[in-house]
Every structure is written in structure tokens, then in C-alpha cells.
Amino acid sequence: MRMLAVFEKSERIRHIGHLDIQRAVQRGLRRSGLPVAYSQGFNPHILVTFASALSTGACGKREIMDVTMAEDVSAAEFIERMNRAMPGEMQISEARAVDGKHPSLPGLLRAARYDLLIRDPAQAEKLISAIPSMMARKTVPAMRKTKTAMKETDIRPLILSIRGEGHHIQATLTLTEREACKPGMLMEALAREAGIQEEIRVLARREALLGQDEDGRMIPLEQL
Amino acid sequence: MNNNEKLEKILEKVQKAPRYTGGEMNTDIKGWDECPLHFGFCFPDTYEVGMSHLGLKILYGLINREAWSLCERFFMPWTDMIEQMKEEGLPLLSIESRRPMSDFDVVGFTLQYEMSYSNILAMLEMGGVPVLGSDRGETDPIVVAGGPCAYNPEPLADFIDAFMIGDGEDVMGELNRVILERKEKGLSRAECLRALSELEGVYVPSLYDVEYLPDGRIASVTPRCPEAKASVKRRVVVDLNDTYYPEEIPVPxxxxxxxxxxxxxxxxxxxxxxxxxAGMLYRPVRERSMEKLIDLAEKLEKATGYEEISLSSLSSGDYSCLPELIRELMRRMKDKRVSISLPSLRIDSVLKESLEETQQVRKTSLTFAPEAGTQRLRDVINKGVTEEDLLEKVRDAFEGGWNSVKLYFMDGLPTETDADLEGIGDLARKVVSEYFKVPKDQRARGLRVTVSASTFVPKPFTPFQWAAQDTIDEIQRKQGVLRHALNVKGVTFNWHEPYLSFLEACFARGDRRLGKVLHQAYRKGCILDGWSETFRFDAWMDAFRECGLDPAFYANRVREKDEILPWDHIDSGITKQFLWHEKEKSEQALTTRDCRQGCNGCGLQRWKGVCAYADAGRV
Incomplete structure (x- = not known):
């Protein structure tokens, strides 16, 4: 049995990197005393994976962990015991038990919805008014960091939706194992469109991880 | 922008932001308004160093356990953070509730290392607390300090209002109560300091006058009021089993x-x-019972989720039932996949059996500290270890499948000659040959022998407190001898430039006048001196010159028997007579037995029922 659990990475700890978040979850699972499964081999570790790594500097409202259990437990018990064992900054809001054959989460992931808070109100106004013209373009280039170099990518097809309101920009961006538009890439393109040279301070919050149901609709990944 | 917004802005620009953000497991913020007493625990080095320190975890838990007191942490920010804080006008904030240091009632520094002193000045100033005690007013926090370096408090006398000498567990609460009483009764700062001075183990330097002879030595140290004791006796915790130890600790x-x-x-x-x-200051030896330790280990494992437990002490191999303890811990922790490590193995005390048990979970490198290269010099320093002991243990380790050995030595020890340095090379060569004596199919591949030599720093309350440190030139020459002697295949040699050790020697045995040098060096921008990338030796030397003081007076001078040492009015438990006797024996390379073989009369026998080995009848 596996448990898919939705957890928060709070604003306070947004500078913690993914590896450290993984370790914090591993230790939380150990503290909880829940019957988790361990890998075989010389250095056994808890079998827990994540739907997607969240960038250092970004917080997440609904991140998803996938824990392989050694014995069945109810979702309610999982949540209750984990929330006592996890710091206040990483609480679990929902959990769902699935069987071992459930597809792996990264393979199901299609997109992520972000809320981007622009700290400077004047910049926010400029950026938001540049959205329509950017979206009218056939191609929107942005630099993507690969393992070895920076590579130019056309992000226009990867922006699934975008709208601005107040100091916030809400965007749904493609996120799969093969291709992704990171919030930073979107901001780079939008800043160019708005003619902003200065550094833009943004608080990126990932609000949901999305998959596609049988009818092709984007729904929260944990519900698939 | 408020402080929190400023901090959030800065965090986007600095390296290693998680150093400053908090929110770790087991650091839940207590209600500020529900606790009448607010204690700021300050570790004068970076987060990574401070969060590795056991004393922080003990006192953090101990203060927060009381309903009436709250403890939050402060660490020394790195240089990039300091620059940003200055630019934004952001004071140093506590990790937990992000309040400036000036909001706290008590600010307590732990003194682990002399070269962290400039960080204390920096943290106070950044925290909005006047750096000099004499500039602090009625609304400023009381600034206290404890830890091993507090035994010679004098170089920090200008900056610290009160020092806690000795074990902190009991005196911490007593000190906080006095400060709370001040707050509730509206006592003045001066009244509060006098009341603190009455507590056993508390030293308030502003209540003492120090006079100097024309040559710079101390003429007298005189208490200025009846509350100030002529001799401040350190605190000793009698039974560790009854003493507070945290059952949950922060997990970074x-x-x-x-x-x-x-x-x-x-x-x-x-x-x-x-x-x-440490061997002198933490006397007498006190053990925690096996039952208590196993109970603590299980509680801490549950509360932290850590995968590793290390047994910590000055000499873990001497714990009276070590094999039983290790075996029992392993039995209970195996299913939880927790490994047990022994960090400070002494070379003559580890049973082969327990070596084998350690490696059952994880194989780490073995560390030995012969400290000196010849038997003569090991006798001078009373390191009761022989070459045969060492080689036997190394052989056992290699036969047991270990391939990595670390050897720690010191250079610049009293009476040292080049023959002693050559002896380090000989020892390293013998260790290598022990490895090759093990048949190829029975030993682990890839031998690694690491030899590290640190420069000896004479410390207060040791038999070498009267000794001169070698000059920088002499140390550099000796390091050249060592480099040559350790040019051995399979051996890596590590050493450090002696400048930091020289400065450490000045402050370790410094007097009150060094406060001016410290303040001057800080004004010149000296901070984070313990880090090679930020250490500025020339600025320190300028500071000495500008204050009219000679660092060699402190580091390279032999003290005579009758000299009043700056720390003589602190009673560490060890008597000066015992230390002098030990010094004389060392000069003849005569060893002193281990206390377990009979009491040597170091002075701790004056405390009733504290030392298990003190033989009441004889000294």
C-alpha cells in the first residue's frame, strides 16, 4: 500500500532546498512511528518519493509525497501521526491510500499552478499589463537551465493559462518529466515584454500539482 | 518595512539563507507575553557550528522547560548577511520570533573558543545592545557568558556583565530568577549585578579592581563590594543522573x-x-548510568528521527561499562536503523569486541591522538599511551577491515626538540607497515593515514599555564621539519599556519587590558576570526600596537611561580599548587597516574562527595 499525502512547504522555510525537504520528510516519517517500508540493500532508506522537486526559494501549498507502507494504515491515522511528527512549517492537509500498482506521480504530472506575488507594486502593474501582448506572440523565448548549460526554449506553448490581479500573477505552467516552464522563465520573458531591466522580487508559491483525467481535464494530481 | 519584511527581502540575496530562517522541528515558539523572562542564547559563530553544540541544546531545553522563562537562539551571521543587514538597517534578530537582541532580558553567550570573541562584540552591536558593559542602561539586557573560556573571563571583562563558571545546569535557573526578580521589583542594574555576584559560581568583573606592576604583570585584584567574593568557586553538578538532559532537541x-x-x-x-x-576544567569524572542513557537515547530517537547516535565525552573509552552500553544500544536501535558512533576513541581503552560491533552498522575512520611523537614527550604531557598500545590498536583495526586512520599530534609542546618531531614521522611509518602486514585478502583496500598537527596553545588551569608558546618563526620552522618527516607514501599531513594559534594564546591567558585590543580590532573590522577566509592577522597586530600592548608578553613569556595570573581569583576546583607540582614533574618527564588508580589530590577532593576517586584521607 502507498500513501499519497499533500503537504505544505511554508513561506518561512522556502529557502530550504529539495534534498533537505526530502530528509525532513524522512525524519518526520521516522518520528511518526508509522509502519513505513524500507529499501533493501546495504544502506536501507524509507521508500518515499515526491511528485516534483520544488525550487529553493519557492513555497508550496500542496506538494505531494508518495510513501510506501509496510502495513496498511488509514489516511486519517497517517495525517494525525505525521502532523504530530512534522514541524509546523510542513503540515499535511490530505492523504489518500492507493494500492501498489498506482502509477508513479512524476509520470502523471502535467502542470503546476503558481501564484506569483510581485513585491514592487509599480513593477506588478507593468508586468500584468504586458501579459496580453506576450501571449499574442507566436513564440516566447526563455533561458532554461540544463545540467550543463543554459538553453533557449520557447515557453509560449508551455503557458497554459495566465492572469494578473493586484500584485499577483496566477499562471498554470507545463511541468512534466520532459519539459517544464519554471516561474523564473516566465518572469524573465514577461519582464522583457514589459521593458523592465531591474531585478524583480517575486514570491513564488506553487498552489497545485496537476494531472490529466480521462477527459483531458486538468485535475489535482493526488485525485487521479 | 518592518523587521520581518526586511529580513525576507535580504534572505533572497544571501548565501545559505536557511541559517537565518528557523522553523526547525522542536523549536516551537513560546508565547512571548506568557513568559515573564526572555533569554537570548547567543552562539558566537555560524548556525552550522552552533547547532552542533551540545551545551546549546541542554540550556535551550532547560530554560524553555520552565513556564516562566523562554529561550530563543542567536547566531553570528556570515559577512554577506552582515552587509545586507547594514544596508537595510536590520538589527540582529532571534531565530524563533525574530526579535532584536535588545528586546531580551538576558543575553547569554557561550564561550567555546577564544577566537570567537570578536563575534560577541559584533553580535551585541548588531543586536542593539551597547558593546561595553559600562555603557549599558537600565533598559538594556544583562549580558552573561559561560563555557570553558569563562574560566579566564578577564579579556571579556569590559563586555560581559556576569560570567557563570563551571557546569551550567544549576546556576542557569538561579541566574534567571535573580534577573526576573529585578524585573518584577524594579531593581536597578547595579543592584541586580551585585545580587548575581552573590550566587555561587557567578563572577561580575565590574565589581573588581585590577592593579598592574610597571612591567605589565598584575599587582592585585581586589573586590570592590562585600557581595564580590575574593575567590569565585566554580559550579559542579554532582550527579548527572539527576541533572537535566533534553529529551527533545532541535533538528535543523x-x-x-x-x-x-x-x-x-x-x-x-x-x-x-x-x-x-578540558581535562582539568571538567573534573571530576561523572558518569551517567546505563539505564538513564538508554532511556534518553530512546526518547531522543523518537523526538528527532535522527539516524545516528554518538556517545559524547572527553574519553568515551573510559566509561565503566562501555561494551555493555554499546551492545544494549545496538540491540535496541538495530530495528530502527540507527547507527552508534564513538567519536573520541582513546587508543588504550577500546575493546576489540566493541570495535567489531561498531562496524556492524557503519564503518567510519578510526581516530587516535598520541599527541606527541616520542615516549619522552608523551611522558612530559602525561599522555599515558605507548607506541605498542597504538600499533596494537591499529593492527586490530586493520585486521577488522578498517582502512582509514587519523592521527592527531601537537607541535610546540614544552621541552619539544626536533627528535620528537622526527618521532611523529617514525610513528606514521610504523602505522603504514602494520597495514601491509595484514595479508592482502584479509585487509580492506585503499589505506588512508591522515596525520594532523596543531600548534600547542598553553591554557589557564593546566600545568602548562606558566609556559611560553613557541614564537611564530619557531613554529614555522618546526612545521618544515614535520613536512619533511611525514613525506611518507600513504600518509597525508595536515597543518595550519600558526598565526591564529598565536592570537589564541594571547587571549587564552590574557588580562583585562586585552579588552581594549579586542575592541580596537573589532573597530578595524575583525570578525569571524576562526575562519581562514575572514581572519586578518595584520589588523590584530595593528590593534595591539595602537593599544600599546605586546602580544608576545601574553603568548611567548614564561611566568614565574609567584606571578599573580589574571585568572587566579577564579577557583576552577584544581589548586594552583597541584598544577605547579604537575609542571615540575613534567619537566622531569615524570608521569602522574590516572585518578582511577588513586587520588592525586588535584583539589576537587575539597568538594564533598563529588569525586568518586578522591580519597578523603590523603592528598
Missing amino acids: YTEVVFDRIMLEIMRGCTRGCRFCQ
Whole structure:
């Protein structure tokens, strides 16, 4: 049995990197005393994976962990015991038990919805008014960091939706194992469109991880 | 922008932001308004170093356990953070509730290392607390300090209002109560300091006058009021089993230097190595019972989720039932996949059996500290270890499948000659040959022998407190001899430039006048001196010159028997007579037995029922 659990990475700890978040979850699972499964081999570790790594500097409202259990437990018990064992900054809001054959989460992931808070109100106004013209373009280039170099990518097809309101920009961006538009890439393109040279301070919050149901609709990944 | 917004802005620009953000497991913020007393625990080095420190975890838990007191942490920010804080006008904030240091009632620094002193000045100033005690007013926090370096408090006398000498567990609460009483009764700062001075183990330097002879030595130290004792006796915790030990500790998100459960199995050491200040200051040896330790280990494992437990003490191999303890811990922790490590193995005390048990879980490198290269010099420093002992243990380790050995030495020890340095090379060569004596199919591949030599720093309350440190030139020459002697295949040699050790020697045995040098060096921008990338030796030397003081007076001068030492009015438990006797024996290369073989009369026998080995009848 596996448990898919939705957890928060709070604003306070947004500078913690993914590896450290993984370790914090591993230790939380150990503290909880829940019957988790361990890998075989010389250095056994808890079998827990994540739907997607969240960038250092970004917080997440609904991140998803996938824990392989050694014995069945109810979702309610999982949540209750984990929330006592996890710091206040990483609480679990929902959990769902699935069987071992459930597809792996990264393979199901299609997109992520972000809320981007622009700290400077004047910049926010400029950026938001540049959205329509950017979206009218056939191609929107942005630099993507690969393992070895920076590579130019056309992000226009990867922006699934975008709208601005107040100091916030809400965007749904493609996120799969093969291709992704990171919030930073979107901001780079939008800043160019708005003619902003200065550094833009943004608080990126990932609000949901999305998959596609049988009818092709984007729904929260944990519900698939 | 408020402080929190400023901090959030800055965090986007600095390296290693998680150092400053908090929110770790087991650091839940207590209600500020519900607790009448607010204690700011300050570690004068970076987060990674501070969060590895056991004392922080003990006192953090101890203060927060009381309903009436709250403890939050402060660490020394890195230089990039300091620059940003200055630019934004952001004071140094506590990790937990992000309040400036000036909001706290008590600010307490732990003094682990002399070269962290400039960080204390920096943290006070950034925290909005006047750096000099004499500039502090009625609304400023009381600034206190404790830890091993507090035994010679004098170089910090201008900056610290009160020092806690000795074990902190009991005196911490007593000190906080006095400060709370001040707050409730509206006592003045001066009244509060006098009241603190009445507590056993508390030293308030502003209540003493120090006079100097024309040559710079001390003429007299005189208490200025009846509350100030002529001799301040250190605190001793009698029974570790009755003493507070945390059952849950903060778990950092990021990796810190010691990222594991530290189980203090005992305090103190019976060996009597003459260079070792900790061995003198933490006397007498006190063990925690096996039952208590196992109970603590299980509670801490549950509360932290850590995968590793290290047994911590000055000499873990001397714990009276070590094999039983290790076996029992392993039995209970195996299913939880927790490994047990022994960090400070002494070369003559580890049973082969327990070596094998350690490696059952994880094989780490073995560390030995012969300290000196010849038997003569090991006798001088009373390091009761022979070459045969060492080689036997190394052979056992190699036969047991280990391939990595670390050897620690010191250079610049009293009476040292080049022959002693050559002896380090010989020893390293013999260790290598022990490895090759093990048949090829029975030994692990890839031999690694690492030899590290640190420069000897004479410390207060040791038999070498009267000794001169070698000059920088002489140390550099000796390091050249060592480099040559250790040019051995399979051996890596590590050493450090002697400048930091020279400065450490000045402050370790410094007097009150060094406060001016410290303040001047800080004004010149000296901070984070313990880090090679930020250490500025020339600025320190300028500061000495500008204050009209000679660093060699402190580091390279032999003290005579009758000299009043700056720390003579602190009673560490060890008597000056005992130390002088030990010094004389060392000059003849005569060893002193381990306390377990009979009391040597170091002075701790004056405390009733504290030392298990003190023989009441004889000294």
C-alpha cells in the first residue's frame, strides 16, 4: 500500500532546498512511528518519493509525497501521526491510500499552478499589463537551465493559462518529466515584454500539482 | 518595512539563507507575553557550528522547560548577511520570533573558543545592545557568558556583565530568577549585578579592581563590594543522573557539523593529560548510568528521527561499562536503523569486541591522538599511551577491515626538540607497515593515514599555564621539519599556519587590558576570526600596537611561580599548587597516574562527595 499525502512547504522555510525537504520528510516519517517500508540493500532508506522537486526559494501549498507502507494504515491515522511528527512549517492537509500498482506521480504530472506575488507594486502593474501582448506572440523565448548549460526554449506553448490581479500573477505552467516552464522563465520573458531591466522580487508559491483525467481535464494530481 | 519584511527581502540575496530562517522541528515558539523572562542564547559563530553544540541544546531545553522563562537562539551571521543587514538597517534578530537582541532580558553567550570573541562584540552591536558593559542602561539586557573560556573571563571583562563558571545546569535557573526578580521589583542594574555576584559560581568583573606592576604583570585584584567574593568557586553538578538532559532537541533542516543525537555518557576525564584544559576544567569524572542513557537515547530517537547516535565525552573509552552500553544500544536501535558512533576513541581503552560491533552498522575512520611523537614527550604531557598500545590498536583495526586512520599530534609542546618531531614521522611509518602486514585478502583496500598537527596553545588551569608558546618563526620552522618527516607514501599531513594559534594564546591567558585590543580590532573590522577566509592577522597586530600592548608578553613569556595570573581569583576546583607540582614533574618527564588508580589530590577532593576517586584521607 502507498500513501499519497499533500503537504505544505511554508513561506518561512522556502529557502530550504529539495534534498533537505526530502530528509525532513524522512525524519518526520521516522518520528511518526508509522509502519513505513524500507529499501533493501546495504544502506536501507524509507521508500518515499515526491511528485516534483520544488525550487529553493519557492513555497508550496500542496506538494505531494508518495510513501510506501509496510502495513496498511488509514489516511486519517497517517495525517494525525505525521502532523504530530512534522514541524509546523510542513503540515499535511490530505492523504489518500492507493494500492501498489498506482502509477508513479512524476509520470502523471502535467502542470503546476503558481501564484506569483510581485513585491514592487509599480513593477506588478507593468508586468500584468504586458501579459496580453506576450501571449499574442507566436513564440516566447526563455533561458532554461540544463545540467550543463543554459538553453533557449520557447515557453509560449508551455503557458497554459495566465492572469494578473493586484500584485499577483496566477499562471498554470507545463511541468512534466520532459519539459517544464519554471516561474523564473516566465518572469524573465514577461519582464522583457514589459521593458523592465531591474531585478524583480517575486514570491513564488506553487498552489497545485496537476494531472490529466480521462477527459483531458486538468485535475489535482493526488485525485487521479 | 518592518523587521520581518526586511529580513525576507535580504534572505533572497544571501548565501545559505536557511541559517537565518528557523522553523526547525522542536523549536516551537513560546508565547512571548506568557513568559515573564526572555533569554537570548547567543552562539558566537555560524548556525552550522552552533547547532552542533551540545551545551546549546541542554540550556535551550532547560530554560524553555520552565513556564516562566523562554529561550530563543542567536547566531553570528556570515559577512554577506552582515552587509545586507547594514544596508537595510536590520538589527540582529532571534531565530524563533525574530526579535532584536535588545528586546531580551538576558543575553547569554557561550564561550567555546577564544577566537570567537570578536563575534560577541559584533553580535551585541548588531543586536542593539551597547558593546561595553559600562555603557549599558537600565533598559538594556544583562549580558552573561559561560563555557570553558569563562574560566579566564578577564579579556571579556569590559563586555560581559556576569560570567557563570563551571557546569551550567544549576546556576542557569538561579541566574534567571535573580534577573526576573529585578524585573518584577524594579531593581536597578547595579543592584541586580551585585545580587548575581552573590550566587555561587557567578563572577561580575565590574565589581573588581585590577592593579598592574610597571612591567605589565598584575599587582592585585581586589573586590570592590562585600557581595564580590575574593575567590569565585566554580559550579559542579554532582550527579548527572539527576541533572537535566533534553529529551527533545532541535533538528535543523540543513546539514550541520554534528548532525546527530549526542549522548553525553560522562563528564570529566581521569587521565590528567597536562596540555588538556578540558581535562582539568571538567573534573571530576561523572558518569551517567546505563539505564538513564538508554532511556534518553530512546526518547531522543523518537523526538528527532535522527539516524545516528554518538556517545559524547572527553574519553568515551573510559566509561565503566562501555561494551555493555554499546551492545544494549545496538540491540535496541538495530530495528530502527540507527547507527552508534564513538567519536573520541582513546587508543588504550577500546575493546576489540566493541570495535567489531561498531562496524556492524557503519564503518567510519578510526581516530587516535598520541599527541606527541616520542615516549619522552608523551611522558612530559602525561599522555599515558605507548607506541605498542597504538600499533596494537591499529593492527586490530586493520585486521577488522578498517582502512582509514587519523592521527592527531601537537607541535610546540614544552621541552619539544626536533627528535620528537622526527618521532611523529617514525610513528606514521610504523602505522603504514602494520597495514601491509595484514595479508592482502584479509585487509580492506585503499589505506588512508591522515596525520594532523596543531600548534600547542598553553591554557589557564593546566600545568602548562606558566609556559611560553613557541614564537611564530619557531613554529614555522618546526612545521618544515614535520613536512619533511611525514613525506611518507600513504600518509597525508595536515597543518595550519600558526598565526591564529598565536592570537589564541594571547587571549587564552590574557588580562583585562586585552579588552581594549579586542575592541580596537573589532573597530578595524575583525570578525569571524576562526575562519581562514575572514581572519586578518595584520589588523590584530595593528590593534595591539595602537593599544600599546605586546602580544608576545601574553603568548611567548614564561611566568614565574609567584606571578599573580589574571585568572587566579577564579577557583576552577584544581589548586594552583597541584598544577605547579604537575609542571615540575613534567619537566622531569615524570608521569602522574590516572585518578582511577588513586587520588592525586588535584583539589576537587575539597568538594564533598563529588569525586568518586578522591580519597578523603590523603592528598
